[in-house]
Amino acid sequence: MKLGISLIATAAVVLQTVHGYSSFKSRIPNGDRVPNPCQVGTIWAGVGHESAVGADTRNKFGLDFKAAGLQWTVDLCRKDSDGDGLTNGQELGDPDCVWKVGATPARTTGLSHPGICEFGSTKCSNAWNVCPKAFSCPAMNDPSVTVRNFTINKNTPVPAKETTYVCQAFELNNTATPVHLIGSKPIIDNKNVMHHMIMYACSSKPNQTFFDAPQECFMARSDCNEIVNLWAFGLEGECYNNNTGYRIGGEGYRYAMLELHWNNPAKLSTYTDSSGLALYFTPNLRKYDQGTAMYGEGNLVLPPRQPVVNFNHTCPSVCTEKYHTETRYITGAGIHMHGYGVQGRISLWRNGTLVKDLHPLQAYDYNSPKMNMFDPPIEYRRGDEVKTECYFSTLKSNKTIYFGEGTSDEMCLSFLSYYPNNVSKPNSEKLGSCIAVSG
Known part of the structure; x- marks a missing residue:
């Protein structure tokens, strides 16, 4: 050695995350209807997580659900995970603990979150900031900033296998005038398979086949190995330090390789995807690369x-x-x-x-x-x-x-x-x- x-x-290294898969939500009553206490009229998709999208630490209900083998059991139903005085079954519409997977719960309205203590409760409290501030990047709103979308070809077929990496190349700025890349936002076409995305800057122009269509790949290539953008489920975007940016064009990078990791555990052959990233550029170069x-x-x-x-x-x-x-x-x-x-x-x-x-x-x-x-x-x-x-x-x-x-x-x-x-x-x-x- x-x-x-x-x-x-290998930047699968980066933030390889799995979101709240529908298979988990289908294992609890009303798993796709749990209300979001931070925003009326919306749902908390990651029921067992501290993040509404399911890409963060497990909340108390999530820990109990995991301990129950990721199954809805009578004991889990009768448990009061968040300590607010209501059982998990009462909060999820199965007060008698009789619900089975695939059945309609006894109640589909008047639900509450089994892992989040009601705001203002005197019986319990939450150990984290339940309603964090939304993603904010004021620099993206500067009039001089331009945004360009880089997505893989429309309706690209997803192979019927659990793990697939695909790469597609793009020209970022093939001019002598450099700009700074200052942030990104995800463009998600198929959330059922999207696991993470990485944009690698390339030291030379990739083979034309990578520009024409996505190709299966083993993560980073030797000529495209500088990670400039990362996304995993639960992230709303990236905003770089105000003093820094990735130099694009000029003596900086001119081409990039977008890598997508698809996770298709059911091995379905009907999925397609056209996901990618929206990249934000400023012509006003920052102090550091x-x-x-x-x-x-x-x-x-x-x-x-x-x-x-x-x-x-x-x-x-x-x-x-x-x-x-x-x-x-x-x-x-x-x-x-x-x-x-x-x-x-x-x-x-x-x-x-x-x-x-x-x-x-x-x-x-x-x-x-x-x-x-x-x-x-x-x-x-x-x-x-x-x-x-x-x-x-x-x-x-x-x-x-x-x-x-x-x-x-x-x-x-x-x-x-x-x-x-x-x-x-x-x-x-x-x-x-x-x-x-x-x-």
Whole structure:
């Protein structure tokens, strides 16, 4: 094994999330009718999550639902998950706990949320901000900003298999006049299959076949490995630090590869999709160019039936001393594993001393990943080290698990958004990735 400065840049790493699938909602009475207390007349699609769209930490009902085997049981029905004095069955229209999957509940109106304490209640309280502020990016509204939509070809067929990655290439700005990419918003055509999207900037023009139509791909390509946009279900958009942007055109990137990850567990052959991203550009260049670095362990071998399997990876000081020509500033950090991941941590070290936990050691849920943003940014000096720690449980597996892109494989990767980024250098010369590989 050796430490490789790899161009894997596998950004499925980024925010690989699974939204509140309809199969889960169909397992509880009125699962598609649970009201949203933050907005009258709308539903809380992620019933078991703290986020209305289902891409965040599980709420108390979600934890109880998971403990019940993701099934509606009499015990779960009689339980008062949110502590407001009403049973889950009373809140979901099954007061007698007799409902079965596929049947019509005893009541389909007058419902309430079983995982959210009623506002103003004296019996219970919520441990999180139930009604967070909506996504806001004032810079996108500047008159000088332009927006362009980049979506894969209309009605592209989705293969009848669980995991598919497709890529399509686009020209962003093939002129000598650069602009800064400052943010993005998702364009979701088929929410039944969309798992995540990543826009990779390309160092050279991709093969024409990628422009003509989406092609199946293994995540990042060697010539398209700079992550500039990330989306996973539950995110409304990206808004970069006001001092930074990705340089597009001029000596910056001119082409990009949009990667979509489709998750089709039912293996239906009738799905199509035309999803993509709306990208926002400003001609008024910001102070710094932004970049994304990927770190992690590529040599994963997880033995079966183990309560805990731990892998640690360090991007060592010798590498940052060699490849960092100046102090970097970290604006965001996140960790990525798949379904066997149970805990994770990213930490920044200087001369053997902990500087900061970029992602504190905490429970990890494949369905509810977390991304930490820093304002002000975190100083990342030459000679500093970044450690990635991943903890897995393979108790439910009877076979060895290896590193791979499929949701049944595993990963142990972290990503850092940073500035300044020297756009004149390729990733291999600026530590764009630092991943342990065999050889």
